[in-house]
Amino acid sequence: MADRPGTAPGSTVPETLAAVPAGRPLSRKVVALGGGHGLFASLSALRRVTRQLTAVVTVADDGGSSGRLRRQYGVLPPGDLRMALAALCGDDAWGTTWSRVVQHRFTGETELGGHAVGNVLIVALWELLGDTVQGLDWVGRLLGAHGRVLPMASVPLDLAAEVEGADPGRPDEISTVRGQVACATMRGRVRSMSLIPADPPACPEAVAAVGAADWVVLGPGSWFTSVLPHLLVPGLAEALVTTKARRLVALNLAPQPGETEGFSPHAHLEVLADHAPELTVDVVLADRAAASGTVAELEKAAAVLGGRLVLADLAMGDGSPRHDPRLLAGAFAQIFEGE
Amino acid sequence: MADRPGTAPGSTVPETLAAVPAGRPLSRKVVALGGGHGLFASLSALRRVTRQLTAVVTVADDGGSSGRLRRQYGVLPPGDLRMALAALCGDDAWGTTWSRVVQHRFTGETELGGHAVGNVLIVALWELLGDTVQGLDWVGRLLGAHGRVLPMASVPLDLAAEVEGADPGRPDEISTVRGQVACATMRGRVRSMSLIPADPPACPEAVAAVGAADWVVLGPGSWFTSVLPHLLVPGLAEALVTTKARRLVALNLAPQPGETEGFSPHAHLEVLADHAPELTVDVVLADRAAASGTVAELEKAAAVLGGRLVLADLAMGDGSPRHDPRLLAGAFAQIFEGE
Numbered sequence: 001m002a003d004r005p006g007t008a009p010g011s012t013v014p015e016t017l018a019a020v021p022a023g024r025p026l027s028r029k030v031v032a033l034g035g036g037h038g039l040f041a042s043l044s045a046l047r048r049v050t051r052q053l054t055a056v057v058t059v060a061d062d063g064g065s066s067g068r069l070r071r072q073y074g075v076l077p078p079g080d081l082r083m084a085l086a087a088l089c090g091d092d093a094w095g096t097t098w099s100r101v102v103q104h105r106f107t108g109e110t111e112l113g114g115h116a117v118g119n120v121l122i123v124a125l126w127e128l129l130g131d132t133v134q135g136l137d138w139v140g141r142l143l144g145a146h147g148r149v150l151p152m153a154s155v156p157l158d159l160a161a162e163v164e165g166a167d168p169g170r171p172d173e174i175s176t177v178r179g180q181v182a183c184a185t186m187r188g189r190v191r192s193m194s195l196i197p198a199d200p201p202a203c204p205e206a207v208a209a210v211g212a213a214d215w216v217v218l219g220p221g222s223w224f225t226s227v228l229p230h231l232l233v234p235g236l237a238e239a240l241v242t243t244k245a246r247r248l249v250a251l252n253l254a255p256q257p258g259e260t261e262g263f264s265p266h267a268h269l270e271v272l273a274d275h276a277p278e279l280t281v282d283v284v285l286a287d288r289a290a291a292s293g294t295v296a297e298l299e300k301a302a303a304v305l306g307g308r309l310v311l312a313d314l315a316m317g318d319g320s321p322r323h324d325p326r327l328l329a330g331a332f333a334q335i336f337e338g339e
Numbered sequence: 340m341a342d343r344p345g346t347a348p349g350s351t352v353p354e355t356l357a358a359v360p361a362g363r364p365l366s367r368k369v370v371a372l373g374g375g376h377g378l379f380a381s382l383s384a385l386r387r388v389t390r391q392l393t394a395v396v397t398v399a400d401d402g403g404s405s406g407r408l409r410r411q412y413g414v415l416p417p418g419d420l421r422m423a424l425a426a427l428c429g430d431d432a433w434g435t436t437w438s439r440v441v442q443h444r445f446t447g448e449t450e451l452g453g454h455a456v457g458n459v460l461i462v463a464l465w466e467l468l469g470d471t472v473q474g475l476d477w478v479g480r481l482l483g484a485h486g487r488v489l490p491m492a493s494v495p496l497d498l499a500a501e502v503e504g505a506d507p508g509r510p511d512e513i514s515t516v517r518g519q520v521a522c523a524t525m526r527g528r529v530r531s532m533s534l535i536p537a538d539p540p541a542c543p544e545a546v547a548a549v550g551a552a553d554w555v556v557l558g559p560g561s562w563f564t565s566v567l568p569h570l571l572v573p574g575l576a577e578a579l580v581t582t583k584a585r586r587l588v589a590l591n592l593a594p595q596p597g598e599t600e601g602f603s604p605h606a607h608l609e610v611l612a613d614h615a616p617e618l619t620v621d622v623v624l625a626d627r628a629a630a631s632g633t634v635a636e637l638e639k640a641a642a643v644l645g646g647r648l649v650l651a652d653l654a655m656g657d658g659s660p661r662h663d664p665r666l667l668a669g670a671f672a673q674i675f676e677g678e
Contacts, residue, residue, distance in 0.1 A: 111450040
């Protein structure tokens, strides 16, 4: 039987920091913004290079277990928050077991079928404590999480996309698509995104974390449905613009079918600038292979945002369009070190 | 924010033991058998008088959240196991918070409505780990539980009662009532109980705990549906008969409507003897007021089982038929001490 962590002081130094050479400042305050698998990737990397990590997570999901819980209980969709917490779980038997538990999804056509255990647990904590952030902090403690997970807004949001050619028969027509699932799976080309409600209250703790950060990291992730929404929450966008932190944008390894199909890497940056005209960026991090052939345009787009382009090998060796957490951590460490 | 327990060594000495005068042997191995609120009461008391506590819990519930999960997932009904774990939760903010979480019940006509969070968590751990006892041990660790909780059998069971006068129009007719909910709410007088299947495998860890115990405690609790079933699991009954442990039967404060209505305290012991002819008992513990007027019969019934009667004031001061954990703990301590 594994003990709860903390019973043997000194045993909890996270293995995840082993990749960081001694002497590097692990006390840099880093805030990672995103959602879903993209944020899971950035957190899996960032936990290796800092002990002061905060995740700020999109709350616009309306599909699956999160969508059901959101509709039935009027709460924030818990799924992306849960996944971020799992990405930060402790390295010992305690952290990894509870991480597996919260990520476990019931199967079958039952009442619980499709629900992730952590989603149920988060909603229960919210009901019980009556406080979103406190509830997430308790799940973080359960997991022995190497960092804190916060929602980007205090209320559940809906996404709305202005789309060109959603109907293949009318390629020039602009239409509005509402809902994260619909936005992530639609045909056509997204022109712009907005939130419903348009002026949601930012999570105060998230605003404070951005304000106090040394670095903020946007992306990787579903560009329109996980990355851009942060810039559409007025209070959070203002914090991102005014913070003294340095700003890093981590690009995806490949366009995402249904969302950014046909988007070049630099088009991602242009979309970002369109949605947050006042935002400047210090570093744009891109995978060398993904950027191949468009480096000049990418450098130019980074410069328009006020930043420089950093290229590195970031992909998993298996050819899949996923970030290798070690390579991504190495790139983050080098960038943070160099500034 | 409260830290996880164990981070400050020395801070986890349970308050619950404060009632025990220094020098008393807290290392007595005690096994408490029962289910539901009765077992919750005995555990709430026993956790104050020993550090070596094991609960062995009935697994025949077919109602509510437990019944739904049992039918949908083919697992043991988790509810009584969850309640026993909650009774043993740590005294600090960690233990009490997670205890409230696992006991929290979703309301409303939703998919989760009626489910206790701990039931969902236990079923998830069983799915994930594929091992009943390991899953319960993990919930015990989560709660910082002062003891271990085990099922009485390794498979879900159904109860069947032979009942006299279930139909008020035919008071002499004997009929069979099946299912714990039906047995606990029927009209008429129970003649005998049996299990379906009749020969379920006992939980090996429960058998071992009974074999290694210094004291085993049966009751209080729903007599036919939470206490007697333990004596109907052949392997567990054999362990209870052959263990070198002393045996204590703790009687209820009042007959239970629908189950033991009109049963005198000594009738409870007679029913016990009927269902476990080979079982001897060292001590029968009864509330002084509840036994009032039937002490002679109760002493005789205790003697038939081979034991002596101990009377004590055990009830809450508010007049409700519930055991006061402190008074019950005091009685247990005196009895254990005296032997």
